[in-house]
Amino acid sequence: EPEVTxxxxxxxxxxxxxxxxxxxxxxxxxxxxxxxxxxxxxVEFLVSFYNNEISEKSEIFDDQFSVxxxxxxxFTLKIRSTKLEDSAMYFCASSDGRxxxxxxxxxPGTRLTVL
Amino acid sequence: xxxxxxxxxxxxxQEAETVTLSCTYDTSESDYYLFWYKxxxxxxxxxxxxxxxxxxxxxxxxxxxxxxxxxxxxxxxxISDSQLGDAAMYFCAYRLAQxxxxxxxxxxxxxxxxxx
Numbered sequence: 001e002p003e004v005t006x007x008x009x010x011x012x013x014x015x016x017x018x019x020x021x022x023x024x025x026x027x028x029x030x031x032x033x034x035x036x037x038x039x040x041x042x043v044e045f046l047v048s049f050y051n052n053e054i055s056e057k058s059e060i061f062d063d064q065f066s067v068x069x070x071x072x073x074x075f076t077l078k079i080r081s082t083k084l085e086d087s088a089m090y091f092c093a094s095s096d097g098r099x100x101x102x103x104x105x106x107x108p109g110t111r112l113t114v115l
Numbered sequence: 116x117x118x119x120x121x122x123x124x125x126x127x128x129q130e131a132e133t134v135t136l137s138c139t140y141d142t143s144e145s146d147y148y149l150f151w152y153k154x155x156x157x158x159x160x161x162x163x164x165x166x167x168x169x170x171x172x173x174x175x176x177x178x179x180x181x182x183x184x185x186x187x188x189x190x191x192x193x194i195s196d197s198q199l200g201d202a203a204m205y206f207c208a209y210r211l212a213q214x215x216x217x218x219x220x221x222x223x224x225x226x227x228x229x230x231x
Contacts, residue, residue: 107159
């Protein structure tokens with residue numbers, strides 16, 4: 001069964017550094033998402049991406065965040081200047097986009113630790 | 116704004132018994148979807164079951180079933196014949212139907228422990 005994959009599984013960085021989190025969505029899916037989960041808290045929506053542009057973003061997704069689909073398979077989340085509060089689990093998800101009951105399929109996540 | 120509330124931070128159940136996890140939500144929309152996701156200790160979220168708001172019939176998937184009460188805005192998950200592998204965090208989630216916002220709105224989760 002096709003799966004969403006994410007790399008790396010764990011990223012440690014220094015405050016102020018840039019990080020890029022990578023995701024490979026399910027191949028025929030059209031919608032892509034990033035969510036984050038701060039330890040012990042609920043999963044929060046960051047951004048959705050469709051047709052090579054952001055279709056929706058949350059208040060969390062400020063100017064330090066950006067997303068890109070650099071080729072036909074990868075979907076990336078860049079954090080330009082990391083802060084301590086960016087430490088969280090980041091989940092990528094994708095959905096078909098052509099079905100009414102559109103299910104989002106999640107990757108295993110990248111644990112980001114900002115020191 | 117839509118909100119999802121899971122009032123049980125933790126639940127436990129004996130193996131082979133039945134457990135019900137609660138979820139309530141708030142929305143002014145009439146066409147939406149509800150989901151239960153399972154997040155095992157490996158942390159990959161897996162879809163357990165989904166319900167379309169326009170369908171009156173409660174969704175079932177093997178040992179998992181829901182009690183969807185649209186008027187009460189309640190969406191509980193029943194796990195029958197609980198197994199050790201059911202131990203996980205369970206998240207209730209809401210999404211507008213296609214054409215609206217695509218984002219999932221999650222509850223805080225319920226940690227389910229299954230005792231042998």
